[in-house]
Amino acid sequence: MARKSxxxxxxxxxxxxxxxxxxxxxxxxxxxxxxxxxxxxxYPQYLVMLVLWExxxxxxxxxxxxxxxxxxxxxxxxxxLEAAHLVxxxxxxxxxxxxxxxxxxxxxALKEKARSVPQxxxxxxxxxxxxxxxxxxxxxxxxxxxxxxxxx
Amino acid sequence: MARKSxxxxxxxxxxxxxxxxxxxxxxxxxxxxxxxxxxxxxYPQYLVMLVLWExxxxxxxxxxxxxxxxxxxxxxxxxxLEAAHLVxxxxxxxxxxxxxxxxxxxxxALKEKARSVPQxxxxxxxxxxxxxxxxxxxxxxxxxxxxxxxxx
DNA sequence: TCACATTTAATTGTTCGCAATTGAATGTGG
DNA sequence: CCACATTCAATTGCGAACAATTAAATGTGA
Numbered sequence: 317m318a319r320k321s322x323x324x325x326x327x328x329x330x331x332x333x334x335x336x337x338x339x340x341x342x343x344x345x346x347x348x349x350x351x352x353x354x355x356x357x358x359y360p361q362y363l364v365m366l367v368l369w370e371x372x373x374x375x376x377x378x379x380x381x382x383x384x385x386x387x388x389x390x391x392x393x394x395x396x397l398e399a400a401h402l403v404x405x406x407x408x409x410x411x412x413x414x415x416x417x418x419x420x421x422x423x424x425a426l427k428e429k430a431r432s433v434p435q436x437x438x439x440x441x442x443x444x445x446x447x448x449x450x451x452x453x454x455x456x457x458x459x460x461x462x463x464x465x466x467x468x
Numbered sequence: 469m470a471r472k473s474x475x476x477x478x479x480x481x482x483x484x485x486x487x488x489x490x491x492x493x494x495x496x497x498x499x500x501x502x503x504x505x506x507x508x509x510x511y512p513q514y515l516v517m518l519v520l521w522e523x524x525x526x527x528x529x530x531x532x533x534x535x536x537x538x539x540x541x542x543x544x545x546x547x548x549l550e551a552a553h554l555v556x557x558x559x560x561x562x563x564x565x566x567x568x569x570x571x572x573x574x575x576x577a578l579k580e581k582a583r584s585v586p587q588x589x590x591x592x593x594x595x596x597x598x599x600x601x602x603x604x605x606x607x608x609x610x611x612x613x614x615x616x617x618x619x620x
Numbered sequence: 621t622c623a624c625a626t627t628t629a630a631t632t633g634t635t636c637g638c639a640a641t642t643g644a645a646t647g648t649g650g
Numbered sequence: 651c652c653a654c655a656t657t658c659a660a661t662t663g664c665g666a667a668c669a670a671t672t673a674a675a676t677g678t679g680a
Contacts (some may be wrong), residue, residue: 326583333590333600334496340614344489346614348667358624358637366479366484366487367481369479375658383491384491387501387659388639388659389638392660412658413646413658427595430479440614441610449483449486452488455603458593462495464569465499466495479675494638501638511666512665513645529627530627537667537668539628539630541632542629563675565674565675566675567628578677
């Protein structure tokens with residue numbers, strides 16, 4: 317037959333890795349939702365808290381570099397975390413342009429309640445740790461190549 | 469030493485596959501942006517057009533099932549596509565609850581301009597087709613397991 | 621047939637995500 | 651020292667994404 321096989325049609329939705337990644341992001345979000353509701357966090361807020369639990373008193377810029385987000389996203393998000401008494405925002409004294417983000421005691425304490433989250437996600441993925449690590453490394457490598465092209 | 473290795477700390481940002489997927493989604497978006505700007509589409513609008521280029525005159529519900537999106541997202545998006553004269557929205561005569569989405573001639577014609585997009589993405593990924601297909605299949609399988617847990 | 625449940629889109633309100641701009645602080649070259 | 655560029659956060663505006671609700675059409679059982 318003369319028709320092009322749908323299996324290799326480059327415009328077919330099911331053939332697009334970007335849609336696989338896009339829809340997997342939403343699937344993760346839906347699994348995280350009930351877990352993070354108990355912590356009073358959204359998923360992007362949870363990511364910011366992961367950064368802060370690793371290192372505290374960090375400028376907005378640095379959070380943005382780690383999460384690939386800009387101030388247009390982070391400023392209002394951080395204000396909501398401040399309103400929830402999880403972080404404090406203070407101008408740096410050495411460089412008044414920077415705003416430093418520090419955890420409050422409640423912010424630190426929330427880490428303990430968060431410890432069970434990764435395990436629940438692992439269970440939901442029905443996947444071995446080694447498989448997930450391998451996939452993660454492949455996806456990160458792809459992401460970094462894509463990001464490199466943007467800077468070109 | 470007594471400290472837990474950071475390599476296996478489950479709360480470490482870099483160890484989370486969800487963040488790999490989340491950040492890869494944004495990286496894809498940034499690569500798509502200049503390509504889709506030329507078509508006058510956003511990325512979610514492009515996904516809807518992919519669905520319609522495969523099969524036309526489809527109820528909103530069906531688009532939502534294919535893209536894992538609900539009417540709260542699709543209704544305003546489809547109204548914007550209608551305002552751009554790419555689709556028409558008409559109530560089904562057999563079932564007045566359904567709204568059928570059909571391509572306009574301009575909507576059909578846009579497919580030709582879109583044909584170069586997948587190739588540009590492939591180039592940006594700096595990856596062989598077979599590698600991408602393998603990754604895509606893994607990610608889809610993970611997504612489907614996650615979605616299955618949500619319905620539990 | 622009729623009360624009731626279900627299905628389907630639309631609507632409302634909140635939170636991301638980003639482009640573009642603004643304004644203040646800092647750095648740099650002459 | 652001073653004009654100028656750069657850096658950083660905040661702001662504005664728009665388009666998703668989703669929970670929760672609403673309203674209309676359809677389906678179902680007694």
